[in-house]
Amino acid sequence: MEEDMKKKKTQSHDGSGQQQQQQNRNSFDAIDRNVGAKKGEQEKKEIVELVVGSQGPTTFPSSSQPNHAPPPALVHDVISGIQPLPTESPPALNRAQRASEAKPGAYAVAGIRPMFHRPRSRSLPGRIPDTEGLGLELVPTGASQNDTDLNCGLIHADPVDEPECGEIPTADPLTTRANKLWKKELCLFLSLETIIAQVLVTLILVIFLLAPQSSNQQTQSAKQQNGVIPIQENPGTIASITQEPTKLWERLNLPEYTLTAMENHRSPQTKAYQWISNNINKSNNTQHLPVWRLKQRFALATFYYSTRGDYWVKNQGWLNWDSNECNWEQIREKWDPNPAAYCDDNGQLLSLQFLGTNNLDGTIPPEISLLQKSLEELALSRNLQLKGNIPTEVGLMTRLTALWITVTNLSGMLPTELGQMQILDELFVSGELFVGTVPTELGSLTNLRTMMFSTTNLEGSIPTEILRLSNLKTLEFSECPMLDIKSFLTEVVGNLHNLEALSLDSQKPGGLTSIPSEIGKLSNLVNLIFCDLQLNGTIPSEIGSLTKLNHLNVDRNSITGTLPEELSKMSQLEGLLISCNQLEGRPLEQGVLTQLTQLRKLHINDNLFSGSIATEISLLSSLKELELQNTHLSGTLPTELLLLDNLASLVLMNTSVSGSIPDGLCGVVLFHVK
Incomplete structure (x- = not known):
């Protein structure tokens, strides 16, 4: 039976059988060329099965059915029906025409595979995308553009436009090995x-970290040329500081206000900490410094950085780690010509x-x-660039015996914590x-012996609590024009003996009316200054x-009357300044002043004094300054x-003295006018 069928087939294709077979072979060769590589007999079989499936007469077995091949005659008919690839590419079509007019067949896919990207074909409506990386698309035979049935379609390449010159590039096949290489290239990229x-x-x-260091190095180099010791700075953040492996952070046990300041890595507190941490391990002698020394x-160091x-x-020696801080410059200065020790025997600082x-x-x-546990003297005077407030923490320095904050640009209110010292x-x-x-x-400072306020804008009344300071020896409120001392003075002369x-x-102005008679109770007074107080009345006996x-x-007041004879009892008086008042009488004739043999300064100018200069003036053997100007004195100079x-110095301007x-x-x- 099979031989008869073969003979019939041979006879029916007698004239064109050989030509048809040649075309079939050309078709297979064309498919091999478009795929890009020979797939072997198994791949050809899969293509034949796909084509046969699109014809409809034969169905593929499912995975559950036994595997069997189609009859040889049917395969021969299918192979005979395969048309050769067109020798030329179809004419250029736009996207809409491609979707509707594209004919079944296999065509070259234009384009060059981009590096690191997997090639993919363009999907038009009615076409099934290339999912195998073959550079082909399926166009269903006789189906609409929306038909995407994978079981019925021929392999069809996307039509491409003809290039202006040259040949149409063909798609490169992407094999499994190429896919792996692509992934490796992507990972490498x-x-x-x-x-x-x-x-x-x-x-x-x-660059960011080295730029400021370079600037600092230039600054330090310039300072070295000027004889200034450079300071190593490496500010950090509070997060990096607290995570240091050393126990420096725990040993210092810094207060909360310091930790808050150190959140700013440029703060003086952070710079001071970095200075210690950068130097503490340089020498075996400093690794185990006691906590109070650190x-x-x-x-x-914080004070140094905070005040530039x-x-x-003078900053020689400051922040020299190998030098005892008691020997740093300026700490050793003291107004006392015979100073006490600035540090004790253990190196604890006593005076700054x-x-x-x-x-x-x-x-x-x-x-x-x-x-606070060592410092006894803190003096900051005549530094006009020092500004800000007096920190309230100064009140914690309970060992202080002297606090001088004078002639600066410090401002604000005086902290009440001063009363804790x-x-x-x-x-x-x-x-x-x-x-x-x-x-x-301040009334709590029972050990206070000297209280001096000058050139301030403090206002209100002087608190009577100060009268509790029985040990007070010096009390000064000078050039404080906003203070009212009228009621205070009477209390002072009655209590602070x-x-x-x-x-x-x-x-x-208007604070006082006259010098109170109770002034005589201050029998220990050595210096008495009631200057420019708008006083009137007389000088009490x-x-x-x-x-x-x-x-x-008692300069620059409105005191009237004459000088009391009791002045002559003040045998220790060296300076008598009573100018710019309305005093009258004959002071240089009565002998009141001539008995003050210790006088060095006698200023009685700008008063209503009259009379002549008595010859007893020669008894004032210590006299250096005699000012008599703007008075009614007369006579001749003895x-x-x-x-x-x-x-x-002898000043006689605007007097009636002649000769x-x-x-x-x-x-x-x-000055001598007449």
Whole structure:
């Protein structure tokens, strides 16, 4: 039977059988060329099965059915029906025409496979995308453009436009090996991108970190040329500091206000900490410093950075780690010509003084209070760039015996915490920017012996709590024009009997009416200044009880009357300044003044005094300054003035004194009108 069928087939194709077979072979060759590589007999079989399936007569067995092949005759008919690929590409069509007019067949797919991207064909409506990476698409035979049935379709390439010149490029086949290579290339590309990104980020960080260090190195180099020791700075953040492997952070046990300040990596507190951490391990001798020593250095370093220590007039030795901080410059300065020790035998700092213009520029850091267990003297005077408030933490320095904050640009209210320094002995405060009131808490400083306020804008009344300070020896409120001392003075002269110096000047107008008679109770007074207080009335006779008085100044008031004879009892008086009042009488004739043989300064100018200069003036053998201008004095200059060997200044302007100047006084008399 099979032989008969073969003969029939041979006869029916007698004239064209050989030609048809040749075309079939050409068709298979064309398919092989479009696929890009020979797939082998198994791949050809799959293509034949797909074509046969599209014809409809034969169905593929499912995976559950036994595997069997189609009859040979049917395969031969299918192979015979395969048309050869067109020798030329179809004409260029737009996308809509391609979707509707494309004919079944296999065509070359245009395009070049991009690097690192898997090739894919364009899917048109009615076509099944290439999912095998073959560079082909399926176009169903006789189906609509929306038909996507995978079981009926011929292999069809997407039509491409003809290039302007050259041949149409063909799609490269993507084999399994090529797919693996593509993945490797993608991984390599991503790895290279990651490495490049990391290198760029590292370079940016290095440039950012090295730029300020380079600037600092140039600054330090310039300072070395000027004899200034460079300071190593490496500010960090509070997060990096607290994670350090050493126990420095725990050992210091810094207060909360310091930790808050260290959140700013450029703060003086952070710089001071970094200075310690960078140096502590340099020498075996400093790795085990006691906690109080570390805090002492931290406090001084913070003060240095907070007041721009690099620009001080004198900063030699500061932040020299190998040098004892007790020997750093300026700490050793003291106004006392016979100073006490600045550090004890263990190296604990006792005195920190910045007197004179040292160009402190900045603020007083609260970390100064870390010296509370040792520091006894703190003096910050005549540094006009020092600004900000007095930190309240100063009140924690309970061992302080002297606090001087004078002639600066510090401002604000005086902290009430000053009342906590129970053993404070001296308190000096001056500055035009201080406002508010005098703290009543100062009445708790029972050991205080000296309280001085000058050139401030403090206002209100002086608190009566100060009258509790029975040990007070010096009390001064000078050039504080907003203070009202009218009621205070009466209380002072009745209670503070140990006072040795009382200075009240330039007060609020109308504060006083006259010098109270109770002034005589201050029998220990050595210096009494009631200057520019708008006083009227007379000088009370009780003032003669101040036999220890060395200096009396009642200048620039409206005092009337005559000088009391009791003045002659003040045998220790060296300075009598009563100018610019309305006093009258004949002081140089009555003998009241001529008995003050210790007088060095006698200013009675700008008063209503009259009379002549008595010859007894020669008894004032210590006299250096004699000012008589703007008075009604008359007569002639006595030749006994030549006996005053120490006389350096004699002012006679606007008086009625006449006559010639004795030989030897020509270089002494400054003004002589008549």
